[in-house]
Amino acid sequence: MLIVDNGNSIKYKSPFAGNVLKPLSTAGVWAFFIGGAMETYQCIVCQKELLLTEFYKEKSKKGHTHKCRSCLYEYNKIWRKENPGLFRAQREKYRKRHRENERERRELNRDIYRERSRRSYQENKQEMLKYYREYRITNKYRERARGIIKNRLKSGKIIKSNYCSVCNKSENIQAHHDDYSKPLEVIWLCASCHGLLHKGVA
Numbered sequence: 759m760l761i762v763d764n765g766n767s768i769k770y771k772s773p774f775a776g777n778v779l780k781p782l783s784t785a786g787v788w789a790f791f792i793g794g795a796m797e798t799y800q801c802i803v804c805q806k807e808l809l810l811t812e813f814y815k816e817k818s819k820k821g822h823t824h825k826c827r828s829c830l831y832e833y834n835k836i837w838r839k840e841n842p843g844l845f846r847a848q849r850e851k852y853r854k855r856h857r858e859n860e861r862e863r864r865e866l867n868r869d870i871y872r873e874r875s876r877r878s879y880q881e882n883k884q885e886m887l888k889y890y891r892e893y894r895i896t897n898k899y900r901e902r903a904r905g906i907i908k909n910r911l912k913s914g915k916i917i918k919s920n921y922c923s924v925c926n927k928s929e930n931i932q933a934h935h936d937d938y939s940k941p942l943e944v945i946w947l948c949a950s951c952h953g954l955l956h957k958g959v960a
């Protein structure tokens with residue numbers, strides 16, 4: 759059964775009752791045979807009963823145009839030819855709107871980009887300041903701890919070990935602090951073990 763919408767009333771027609779309808783598109787033909795029933799509409803220009811797939815969708819009461827696709831195409835072509843001024847104005851209007859949208863989009867993107875880079879700069883700055891602050895503190899504590907060891911060694915209050923506590927070598931023994939805030943807690947290491955330790959730590 760075929761549902762035919764003739765504006766006001768919906769009639770039911772058998773597609774095999776002589777008056778076989780000829781939808782234009784292949785998709786329409788297939789939909790017709792597979793589905794068995796498809797809604798159609800009569801084009802106000804060519805008067806053909808066509809499947810709804812032959813009409814453009816439109817936000818109106820019907821939900822589609824009153825002219826079929828090919829009629830609308832011809833109609834627009836003629837309209838453009840007959841109203842060149844209006845067509846140009848319409849095209850200009852469309853282009854202007856498009857350009858404005860485009861500009862707005864770009865400006866929005868630029869603002870987003872700026873905000874992002876500003877934020878990352880701020881974060882980076884905070885990070886750097888934190889690093890330098892910590893670096894200065896560490897440096898200060900290190901110098902202080904080294905000074906204390908140097909003075910105590912000089913005054914003989916502490917005695918340097920003769921051996922590296924890792925490799926047992928006896929050359930270039932240095933004091934290593936695990937924690938610069940505890941200046942008297944040292945480990946005695948040879949220069950190469952000391953270097954390796956700091957490399958591993960860093």
Ligand SMILES: [Zn+2]
Pocket residue numbers: 801802803804805806825826827828829830
């Ligand atoms: Zn038509």
Ligand SMILES: [Zn+2]
Pocket residue numbers: 922923924925926927947948949950951952
């Ligand atoms: Zn060593």
Ligand SMILES: [Zn+2]
Pocket residue numbers: 933934935952956
């Ligand atoms: Zn050290």
